[in-house]
Amino acid sequence: MIRAVGVRKRFGRLEALKGVDLEARAGEVVGLVGPNGAGKTTTLRVLAGLLKPDGGYAEVLGVRTDSPEFQKRRRYLAYLPEEVLPYDNLTGRQFIEFIHGLYGVDNVREAVEISGLGPRVDDKVKTYSKGMRRRLVVAALLTVGALALLLDEPTAGVDVVHAVEMRRLVKNYAKSRGAAVVYSSHNMLEVESVCDRVYFIDKGVVIAHGTPKQLMELYGASDLEEAFVRALGSAGGGGPAPPSP
Numbered sequence: 443m444i445r446a447v448g449v450r451k452r453f454g455r456l457e458a459l460k461g462v463d464l465e466a467r468a469g470e471v472v473g474l475v476g477p478n479g480a481g482k483t484t485t486l487r488v489l490a491g492l493l494k495p496d497g498g499y500a501e502v503l504g505v506r507t508d509s510p511e512f513q514k515r516r517r518y519l520a521y522l523p524e525e526v527l528p529y530d531n532l533t534g535r536q537f538i539e540f541i542h543g544l545y546g547v548d549n550v551r552e553a554v555e556i557s558g559l560g561p562r563v564d565d566k567v568k569t570y571s572k573g574m575r576r577r578l579v580v581a582a583l584l585t586v587g588a589l590a591l592l593l594d595e596p597t598a599g600v601d602v603v604h605a606v607e608m609r610r611l612v613k614n615y616a617k618s619r620g621a622a623v624v625y626s627s628h629n630m631l632e633v634e635s636v637c638d639r640v641y642f643i644d645k646g647v648v649i650a651h652g653t654p655k656q657l658m659e660l661y662g663a664s665d666l667e668e669a670f671v672r673a674l675g676s677a678g679g680g681g682p683a684p685p686s687p
């Protein structure tokens with residue numbers, strides 16, 4: 443449902459992606475994990491059709507992002523960028539209405555509910571904390587009927603209680619709607635709990651992928667964080683081949 447095939451992307455002399463292969467199937471949440479500058483956001487932007495790859499291609503809901511049909515599928519694609527600044531002078535509710543208007547849906551009540559903002563949803567966005575803004579945007583995007591979701595650090599700045607709830611919502615959403623989700627995060631506990639499969643990426647290369655359990659076994663680690671650190675170490679020194687998903 444979401445695929446990157448041999449995706450290469452260059453920014454001037456920097457090769458940010460060196461042939462990334464990745465797949466998220468229907469109903470699956472796939473984690474994208476890597477150090478700063480590894481290429482996670484670049485991968486997500488290519489998958490969202492916002493960046494044109496220099497090599498390889500991206501496919502969303504059965505069509506390539508460089509094909510004319512992709513524009514029609516956009517309606518079913520939701521992309522949460524790393525930094526979203528919801529229009530400051532709108533209220534939270536007006537922001538949801540705006541996003542839903544773009545998608546031609548009206549699920550404002552549901553979005554308000556899952557945002558957990560309570561009465562603050564009628565305050566202006568400029569009065570929100572970073573985490574509240576994040577919750578607002580994620581709630582707006584989880585209620586537009588998307589079948590492919592690209593979430594770049596959705597819980598960044600969100601408190602523990604709301605982050606737990608947000609993970610549950612994303613996981614349930616993928617399962618109940620059969621939506622494919624690519625989820626980037628620096629929080630390994632989060633990735634372990636929300637993702638069916640995980641891709642470790644470093645310096646523009648996928649260095650390993652598999653279920654959290656497979657990755658832990660492969661690297662003889664007791665948790666995903668340890669597996670990730672070991673994967674980075676062995677990638678530098680020609681590490682083991684990634685397991686099959």
Ligand SMILES: Nc1ncnc2c1ncn2[C@@H]1O[C@H](COP(=O)(O)OP(=O)(O)OP(=O)(O)O)[C@@H](O)[C@H]1O
Nearest residue numbers: 453456458476477478479480481482483484485524
């Ligand atoms: N528009 C751009 N122009 C030039 N270089 C860029 C651009 N966007 C990204 N890069 C570079 O490409 C590389 C990958 O960046 P990217 O933002 O994809 O990393 P990331 O894995 O999302 O990092 P982080 O965890 O810090 O968000 C980095 O070296 C970055 O500096």
